[in-house]
Amino acid sequence: MLRDITLGQYYPAGSVIHKLDPRVKLLGTVxxxxxxxxxxxxxxxLLAALFLALLIKLSKVPVSFMVRGLRAIFILMIITAIFNLFLTPGRVIWQLWKLKITEEGVRVAVLMVIRLILLVMGSSLMTLTTTPNDLTDGMEKGLGFLKKVHVPVHEIAMMMSIALRFIPILMEETDKIMKAQSARGADFDTGNLIQKAKSLVPVLVPLFISAFRRANDLAMAMEARGYHGGEGRTKMRPLEYYGIDHTAYLVLACYLAVMIAVRVLL
Amino acid sequence: MAIRIEHLEYVYSAGTAFERKALKDINLEIQDGEFMALIGHTGSGKSTLIQHLNGLLKGTSGTIYYNDESIYGQNYSMKNLRRHVGLVFQYPEHQLFETDVLTDVCFGPKNLGMSPEEAQREAEWALEQVKLDKSFYHQAPFDLSGGQKRRAAIAGILAMHPDVLILDEPTAGLDPRGRDEILNLVRSLHEQQGITVILVSHSMEDVANYASRIVVMDHGSIILDGTPGEVFSHRAQLEQAGLSVPQVTRVMDDLAQEGWPVEKNITTIGEAVEQILKAL
Structure with a gap:
């Protein structure tokens, strides 16, 4: 049932990309x-696509996983393409009453769709090769300078990692409660919209209760282990840059340099 | 014959990096009126197996027959199956959601299409079976104690009048008194109502006193199947599967080993007392 839904998930493959410092991947993605x-x-x-293709090859993540992320924005892509196709002014190449397609429209629509595809695949590459914990760790350290202007970076990162950690737990819990209520003859699939919404009450009430119970337990457990915010807290595996990360930054710089050169010169 | 499982296999997350075979070639027959215990270490596949028995999970391959009819048949009604095979999940009290106990127990019968009056009659009958006092009927389920909540949740399944009752770790997290109450309740349901019972547990102590047949699972396969005495005679094999024989069996085995004239494979304290008195 719900187990099949994928959400910002990690694909373990142990490649070079997986081993990179999360800060490199975050900055790189941005x-x-x-x-x-x-x-x-x-x-x-073309260059951006080649660069991404190279990274995907290096990451050893099956391309099918990347494409799966595209499915979610398929409708957005279609709408973007249609708007650009019909609403860009320029040299008309096809017209039907008030609808007209221009040469510029075709150009913009195609580029827009390519841009969206690259955007989604680029960011899924990051989430597929970085565990949520590493990601929040990287954010905490990478944005650490914001502490100087009193942004609670640690607290935000902690909330994010707890929220991310709770997603699979609550999904599993939902799955379990739905099964338990199915065993009591509950039916979630038939009926009109109102009946379907009503049939979720036996799932949502226990789910909320369990979420509060878990939050309570977690807060207790954290306090029992002396958690008192980020002040003076050390990490078991502090993030440090290694040779591979420097190389990655270099590659990134090269990529940007080439992009700029191509933009200016060609 | 109530339930027959043939060559059942189940694979979790097939086709991804997380693929795992949870059940491997399970063959099992459960007779009407049996009191069977299903035992295994955490992750042995016992919870996965029982979810197949009322159709919550569908096997990747293999078939399950309920009263000689395949539950994977084209027009087989899962709703009907779930009315006959009641499954009580682990920590069933976590599924209570109504504002009072009686209404919550009515949820199952109502889903079966009973009128409110009928449903209430069934619910009251079920609550009587689990020995919850009338004074609790109109209390919020969240105000009950742990053991009472669990009994209310079991009543929620009983109110559907199942022929087969499956309980997944019904004693988890209860104190010894709550544990005995639940197990005695299950036994009386089996004896007085003739309900077929499948009890899932990892506690040998619990099942030795109650079940007439024990099925042991390890790594998704059935490794032992027989009466408590037969199963507990395979001590080494059980320990390899991360299980232990009941304390009393261990003590009697050790006594026999030391040369005392007592029988091996004793499963209950009563038998042990008898044997020791005879030996003395």
Missing amino acids: LYIISLFVFGKPVNY
Whole structure:
């Protein structure tokens, strides 16, 4: 049932990309996304696609997993394409009453869809190769400078990692409660919308109770182990840059340099 | 014959990096009126297996027959199956959701299409069976004690009048008194109502006193199947599966080993007392 839903999930493969410091991957993803928006030439997209293809190859994550992420934005892609196709002004190549397709429209629509595909695949590469814990760790350390302006970076990171940790737990709990109520003859699949919504009450009430119980237990357990916020807290595995991370930054810099050069020169 | 399982296999998350075979070629027959215990270490597949018995999980391959009819048949009604095979999950009190105990127990019968009056009659009957006093009927389930909540939840299944009652670790997290209450309740249901019982547990002590047949699972397969005496005679094999024989069996085995004239494979304290008195 619910177990089949995938959400920002990690794919263990132990590749070079997996081993990179999460800060490298976070910054890399952000820069990659920016590069998709700043450099608008077709050659740039070609380069960006090649770069991503290389990274995916290195990550050893099956391409089917990447494509699965695309399915979620399929409708968004279609709508974007249609709007750009019909609403971009320019040289008309096809017209039916008030609907017209322009040469520029075709160009923009195609580039937009490519940009969206690269964007989603680029960010799924990060979530597929980084555990949620590493990701929040990386964020905490990478954004540590914000503490100086009194942004509660540690608290935000802690809340994020707890929230991420609770997703699979609560999904499993939902699955269990749904099964338990099915065993009592509950029916979640038939009936109209109102009946279906009503049939969820026997699931939601126990689920909320269990979420509060778990939150309570976790808070107790954290206090019992002396948790008192981020002040003076050390890590078992502090994030440190290794040779591989420096190389990765270098590769990233090269990528950006080439993108800029292509944009300016060609 | 109530339930027959043939070559049942089940694979979790097939086709991904997390693929795991939870059940491997399970063959099992459960007769009407049996009191069977299903035992295994955590992760041995026992909870997965029982969820197949009322159709909550569908086997990757293999078939299950209920009263000689395949439950995977085209027009087989799962709802009907669930009315006959009642499954009480682990920590069943976590599924209580109504504002009072009686209404919560009515949930099952109502889902079967009974009128409110009929459902209430069944619910009252079930609550009587689990020996919950009338004074609790209109209390919120969350105000009850742990043992009472659990009995109310079991009543929720009983109110559907199942022919087969499956209980997954019904004594988990209860104190010794609560544990005895639940197990005695299950026994009286079996004896007085003639309900077929499948009790899932990892405690040998619990099942030795109650079940007439024990099935042991390890790593998704059935490794032992027989009466408590037969099963407990395979002490080494049980220990390898991460289980132990009951304390009393161990003591009597050790006594026999030391040369005392007592029988091996004793499963209950009563038998042990008899044997020791005879030896003295």
